[in-house]
Amino acid sequence: KAGVTQTPRYLIKTRGQQVTLSCSPISGHRSVSWYQQTPGQGLQFLFEYFSETQRNKGNFPGRFSGRQFSNSRSEMNVSTLELGDSALYLCASRTEPGGQETQYFGPGTRLLVL
């Protein structure tokens, strides 16, 4: 099975712009989660989607949003970019939000905001 894929792998944007990141989960996985990783704050949970519905949300401002499509692919959007949004954004998939099954991570999208 193919793993979790994320596109693009690298992005450079300027302050005030917006950005959309994409994540394709492992085939058969219907839950997709997003995380932000920075040197200062570490790995922080953004949100999780299942069956096109947001099931859980971390403590991030409304500039961060996401959605999930009927094929389980997910996108996250960050509007009005700030310098502090520079980070590695990781996507993870699993079969469903509950239970104890493992989340499998993609390679990440590295975003640099200038």
Add this chain to the structure above:
Amino acid sequence: AQSVTQLDSHVSVSEGTPVLLRCNYSSSYSPSLFWYVQHPNKGLQLLLKYTSAATLVKGINGFEAEFKKSETSFHLTKPSAHMSDAAEYFCVVSAPSGSARQLTFGSGTQLTVLP
């Protein structure tokens, strides 16, 4: 609420010597616990997980971890370090949050393996 504390931000060992990466957790519920590894410029790879079965969990690449409820610990060990083990390691707790189970990550331990 749940939290994870990785007690060492950096650990340095010589190749062929044992590895110990320490993790303490706090959770209001019976947690699931994981160790993930992240190599430079890569995503996270699962090393092993504990889900209330055997308290000694064996993972990939010779790593294992022991769940100790009385000590709220889940330390990661390996008998003999290899150069390829150099990476950042994350201890993760998973506990219920609404209708889902949310992951909370430790701050990471950078493992250096010296020749």
